[in-house]
Amino acid sequence: MRQSPPGSADPLEQARMLERVHGAVLSGEPTRHRPRAVVFESWRRSLRARVDPDGGCPPVSVDGRALDGLRDTHPLRPWVPLLQRTLLDAADGAAQIMIITDAAGNILWRHGDPHVCRDADRVCLAEGTRWAEEVIGTNAMGTALATGGPVQIHSAEHLVRTYHSWTCAACPVHDPETGALLGTVDLSGPLRTMHPALPALVAAAARLVEGELRLRAAEQDRALRERSGHHLSSAVPGALLSPSGRVVQSLPGSALSAGDRVDLDDPAAATGSPDRTELDELPGGYLLRVRGPGSARHGARRLELGLLGENPPTARIGGRTHRLSLRHAEILTVLALHPGGLDARHLALLLHGERGNPVTVRAEVHRLRGVLGADVLRTRPYRLQVELDSDLARARGALDRGQVGTALRLRAGDLLPDSESPAVRDERDELRACLRSAVLDHDVVQDLWEFAHSTAGHADIEVLERLAALLPPGSARLARVRSKLDRLVDEDR
Structure with missing residues (x-):
């Protein structure tokens, strides 16, 4: 039995063949071809997640202010224009759209051909929807997130039939500083735009962004060394750390070397000195220090x-x-x-x-x-x-x-x-x-008097009544207290 990869054959003919494979595999009927391994495994994951091949659209996971908030804080935000130039200019005239998702598969940005965007809206291929495999089945973005590599999904390789008229290619983007998955970049379009070079194109765009992130981290390292390197001292061994805990600079002979990682929640694990390890936040990073046994404590x-x-x-x-x-x-x-x-x-x-x-x-x-x-x-x-x-x-x-x-x-x-x-x-x-409760409990005239003339007690009728009951008859203080009480009672009427 032969696999059926999307290749250089006519995209429409390829789609018709894939449609037959899709129907045969899901119905359990015999077929001359079988899905590519990456597609078949994705179908299995999707079906285990109870995705319906005849189902509808993906859920709207974020919208309005929540979507704006995700975009504003997402690490890929600065590189959206670069990705537009790289992917859409390279695909000039191909009637495609560029999509960027976060690591959960939420579409954060979508740019490209206006006609394709309108078609995409009709099938919920829109900003704010979630395209993880477990919610919408096999698709380039979700499958790239699941496999960690570039993926092309053509026509009926999508598990959900709604998307059999689409072709797409996507590649995950990782943070070179931490290795964390940031999201995917994707090119999608109608069947006729399918081309075997698309996975290589989106992979090149992803690597380009990762290179830019690496350059930015290097520039931040340089700025941290210039701004805060004076904090390092042979008298107090330590290291400058990036915001993620990577060692940017340390003194010769230190137990930590450039490139090592420190758990910011447990920095003592890197030094072996829990009682003497100190971590201070600096602009653009951290300062890790290990105080000597005889050094002064803060x-x-x-x-x-x-x-x-x-x-x-x-x-x-x-x-x-x-x-x-x-x-x-x-x-x-x-x-x-x-x-x-x-x-x-x-x-x-x-x-x-x-x-x-x-x-x-x-x-x-x-x-x-x-x-x-x-x-x-x-x-x-x-x-x-x-x-x-x-x-x-x-x-x-x-x-x-x-x-x-x-x-x-x-x-x-x-x-x-x-x-x-x-x-x-x-x-x-x-x-x-x-304080009020203590003054009332103690019944000390001077304490009641002082509290009654404070901001807290100047209009406290109960305190004034207690004070009036304790003051000697005929005293000037009693007259003042009764006058104030009368005024407060009149105001309450």
Whole structure:
């Protein structure tokens, strides 16, 4: 029995023969020809996934803003114009369309002949649809993703009959930095556009993009060495790492060499020194360091934070006091409340809720590290690696010890009163509620008086009533409290 590869024969005659093979194989009838091995194995995978050969179109997996978001962040985005020039110009007059998918088979971009695009729309060969084998059966894009190599699928080699009037060739694209599959590039068109050279053309386009990615990585390596190479010191062995953990530069004699890989989630595995391995985020990469047994620890430094009250928040370290922006004060507050550290996603969520953007948070943290020092605010996870003192912690500590008067004096006002950060707002409300509860429980006149004249208690009727019950008759304080109570009661009416 002979295989039936698409070759130099007339595409329409080839399609008719493939149609007979398709029908015979799926019905179990004998046939002189059989599908190519790559096609037959793809049919088997597709049928195991319960793809119906008489089924309809692929699902719309992403659209609208979700599609825009995938495009904006996809590594192939910068190379779409290059692929257009390479594939569509080379296929000039061939009435084809170029398609780029992500690694899941979602079509992110489609360009080419307008007439073919309209025909493609009618069969859902459109941006936002998913073309993995398990959802739409054998096709060049999905089969290239499944096999990891260039594939040409012609006419009835598509499992689903809807696409028997189409021919396509696709090749996967990999990230040369990590080896990760990024997606596929594809040329599709009507049957007459089939040509045996198409797989080689899309493969050349894929290799061209991978070469560009490799050049970009080399340029980023050079920039990282020039910008951050001074961090490497023979006194503190270490290495500069790319964003994926590849060693870009290390000192002679280091256990790590250029090209080695470090697991960014477990950098100590590469050094064998869990207690002394430090990983700092840098612009465009990371700095991995191994501290000697006798070297100074970053935690010996002391950071003092002023976060309570109407005055601008401050941070004091190394004898210098820094006036903080509200955004930086919020970041330091949240990190102070989570000494174990937070990743960028969790930090963004606590700072801004569901609308939080980890990319924006990383940029703010980078700026804050420039103010306080990279040895103070550490990365992966983000955390404060210092001896920390804050007016918030002192007020909290006094409350925990039952020292209500001390807590009142330490609490100069609300925590970052202008902040709308969910985590800051929750902590602010909780501190206020705990302080109020403690003041009411202790029944100390001076504590009630101070709380009643604070921002938190100036309109608290229950506190004023308790204070009025404790103040001696005829006292000036009692008269003021009763006057204020009368005014508040009148306002509530």
